[in-house]
Amino acid sequence: MQNKFIKFTVVVFAIVLVYLTFRHNNKKNILPLTKSWEKAVPHQEIPEGLTSLSAKQCGTCHQKHYQEWQLSTHAHAWTDLQFQAELKKESSPFMCINCHIPLQNQQEFIITGLIDGDIYQPVKEKNIHFDRDLQQEGINCASCHVRNNVIIGPTGTKKAPHKTVKNTEFLSEKLCISCHNAVAVITPTLACSFETGDEWKEGPYFKEKNCVSCHMEPVQRPIVEGAEKRLSHLHYFAGSGIPKFDTVETKMLNGLAFYPSTLKTSYAVQDELIFKLKLKNEHAGHKVPTGDPERFFNITFELKNKSGETLSKKTERIGEQWQWYPTAKKLDDNNLLPNEERTFIFSHLVEEKGNLRLSVIITKNRLNKESADYNQLKGNYPLFITVFNEQYDVIVK
Ligand code: HEC
Ligand code: HEC
Ligand code: HEC
Ligand code: HEC
Ligand code: HEC
Structure with missing residues (x-):
């Protein structure tokens, strides 16, 4: 008798579940994110040996890198006044933030899909790991150096107090191009048109000089105070030289x-x-x-x-x-x-x-x-x- 009752409950439960799933799917046809810029860098744990993902913490040891990066537009990719003004408009879709604050840790919501594939109807989930201070840093050190919860570097040195792996393929111009090349018509009146990567590939510098060699000048210097000199790179990301604020002394390259x-x-x-x-x-x-x-x-x-x-x-x-x-x-x-x-x-x-x-x-x-x-x-x-x-x-x- 009890056995029969359990069977009955299981069957009813299964029917209700099928019905609910069906109804849910019927009402909301959720499609997955497909384009690279629709996705944030998945949640990162703090790499072993550190207590924060913030640029500020990296800067306590890597002082020169930190000072240079602070003058870069990357450091202002979130606080930029025009970006903030654009973001408030209803016409700006959710993925605007993925190149400006690329880490999921910097984002208030986790986006898991799009209702009917509509970019204005993202399926949102509150991000319990959201870190507002990290958000202010825009494209910070961790944006480019932390994946799979470890620091990615050019040598994988064992001298670092943090877990470090070597990945020069990742730290190549491909990293830059992942954000600096996007061509898409998002809605009839909104198009994304950054073709810096394609322009470089089609031009005379391809295989001669790349984003990193021109925008991150190599220098011999210690990368933490007191360490031996080694190959390092300036982190100003000098570009147009148009400052974000009168008070920020941006470095300029002249084309x-x-x-x-x-x-x-x-x-x-x-x-x-x-x-x-x-x-x-x-x-x-x-x-x-x-x-x-x-x-x-x-x-x-x-x-x-x-x-x-x-x-x-x-x-x-x-x-x-x-x-x-x-x-x-x-x-x-x-x-x-x-x-x-x-x-x-x-x-x-x-x-x-x-x-x-x-x-x-x-x-x-x-x-x-x-x-x-x-x-x-x-x-x-x-x-x-x-x-x-x-x-x-x-x-x-
Ligand atoms: C694929 C990555 C990517 C996405 C997605 C993206 N941006 Fe950007 N954004 C960039 C890059 C790269 C720059 C640097 C501009 C340059 O090349 O000169 C930039 C610069 C900007 C600037 C500063 C322009 C200036 O004159 O300094 C604003 C404002 C901006 N984006 C707004 C937006 C808005 C609004 C969206 C969503 C509709 C968006 N971005 C989505 C990559 C992206
Ligand atoms: C407590 C000090 C300290 C902190 C904090 C710190 N680092 Fe380091 N880091 C080091 C030392 C020491 C080295 C190795 C120095 C050497 O090679 O001469 C190093 C090396 C590196 C390298 C080079 C790795 C390689 O493969 O050559 C990178 C990249 C790096 N750190 C990034 C970061 C980032 C990003 C942060 C913040 C998330 C950070 N570090 C925080 C001390 C620190
Ligand atoms: C041969 C050297 C060289 C290479 C290679 C190079 N750049 Fe530049 N880049 C420059 C110079 C010089 C400027 C300054 C142009 C000017 O006068 O505004 C610049 C400007 C920029 C700007 C600022 C926008 C602007 O209109 O000024 C961005 C963004 C940029 N580069 C990104 C990249 C990316 C991404 C790559 C790789 C795909 C790359 N660059 C490859 C030399 C280079
Ligand atoms: C936009 C991406 C980007 C950001 C942001 C960035 N880095 Fe880097 N970093 C690189 C790349 C690319 C290299 C490797 C250059 C090479 O070896 O060709 C590098 C190299 C390094 C190295 C190795 C030594 C050197 O100078 O080459 C250290 C240490 C480092 N970065 C620390 C930092 C710290 C600290 C921050 C934040 C204050 C930071 N980086 C922000 C891209 C970035
Ligand atoms: C996570 C996305 C992302 C990555 C990775 C990235 N950038 Fe950027 N970059 C941006 C955005 C967004 C801006 C514009 C920020 C703003 O203007 O508010 C920018 C700005 C710049 C500028 C300054 C443009 C100006 O106005 O002068 C240069 C130069 C630049 N990036 C070069 C690089 C290089 C070189 C790399 C690779 C080592 C790189 N970026 C990697 C997103 C990215």
Whole structure:
């Protein structure tokens, strides 16, 4: 009798379970995450020998690395004002954070799938290991050096107090490209377009120099105070050099070389004043600018007379042009390929006598003023830096 009752209960239970599963699946068709950037780096335990995953702790021993990294944009990948403004928009999907705070330990929720494959309906679970301080660090040391709960290094040294394994394949340009190359149309009006990895692969530096050799300069130095010198690499991740905050002294690399023509010192009325400026992408292993489609260079020529009146002004632009509505589409891209050169010409028919001054200014811009205003980015958020600024004086006799 008791046996029968148990059997009956088991059968009922099984039917209820099948029904619930069926109903659940019917209502919510949960699809798995497929793209690499849809997934965070899975939960990491603190490597043996350490008490925290934070850059701050790494920095107690690796002081130079820590100081350099603090000036890098990687350290500001979460706190960046534009990123925070974008993140608050409903149009920004959950996976925005996966390249900016890549560790699951830095994320408040664990995403296990997408309801009906819809990126705006992620299946969320509270992350009990979420660490808010770690989140503030953006792309920190552990983002690049901790996997499977151990420190990944280039030699696997036994001198370290923490568990260390050697993996040079992991610490190669492939690591950089995993974040610095993403091309996808996410929704009709939202496209991801970072092609730095592809630009490098298709360019002249492939197999010669890579992301690490250009952006992490090798130096001989001790990697902890008091240790012997060994091969090390600067951790500034120097790039465009446009600082995140006026107060952060970001390191800059210059991709462009500037070749200005000369001007005659004296002209006559009705002469044509002609000035040429050749720009060449001499130092970057990819296009200039690269990555973020909002970046651009402005080249401004302005000719003024003695009383400061503008006689002629001309602005040229190097950058991508996008249309975002009704569908995201790249309209134009005149970014300079590696070794590509372009000459900009300013000309003016001189009509009056006196002293004239031609000023030539080149700025490297993070984003335009309209986008900055739209995102209400005020105050301490530099939009550009000046990389070329020359004045040429001429006399018209
Ligand atoms: C208590 C001091 C200490 C702390 C904290 C510490 N390290 Fe180290 N680490 C060392 C020492 C010592 C070495 C070996 C020095 C040598 O090779 O000369 C080392 C070596 C390394 C190496 C090189 C490994 C290799 O394969 O050559 C890496 C990478 C590294 N640490 C990363 C980190 C990261 C990331 C953190 C923080 C999560 C961290 N370390 C925290 C002391 C420390
Ligand atoms: C031959 C050296 C070289 C190589 C190889 C190289 N870079 Fe650069 N990179 C530069 C220089 C120089 C700049 C500065 C360009 C400028 O004037 O803004 C730069 C700028 C950048 C920027 C800032 C964006 C910008 O438009 O300024 C990013 C991001 C970047 N590089 C990532 C990478 C990645 C990722 C790789 C590997 C796929 C890589 N770089 C390979 C030299 C290099
Ligand atoms: C964006 C990825 C990235 C971040 C962030 C990063 N590193 Fe590295 N690190 C590397 C790579 C790549 C190498 C190996 C370079 C090589 O050997 O070619 C390296 C090498 C090292 C080494 C070995 C010695 C050397 O200088 O080559 C140490 C130690 C180290 N990193 C510590 C740190 C610490 C501490 C932090 C945080 C303050 C940090 N790293 C942040 C990518 C990163
Ligand atoms: C986890 C994803 C991730 C990895 C791995 C990564 N980056 Fe970045 N990188 C970013 C993000 C995101 C930014 C922009 C942060 C911001 O502007 O707020 C950035 C910024 C940069 C910049 C500065 C761009 C500028 O404006 O000047 C350079 C240079 C750069 N990365 C080079 C590298 C190199 C070299 C490697 C490999 C050693 C690497 N990155 C690995 C995500 C990553
Ligand atoms: C595949 C990795 C990846 C994903 C996903 C990603 N980003 Fe980024 N993000 C980057 C990299 C790399 C940079 C560095 C820009 C560069 O190359 O110059 C960056 C830079 C930025 C910047 C700083 C731009 C600047 O001018 O300094 C903002 C803002 C930003 N991302 C917003 C977002 C938003 C919003 C999303 C989600 C829609 C997102 N990101 C998703 C990799 C990523």
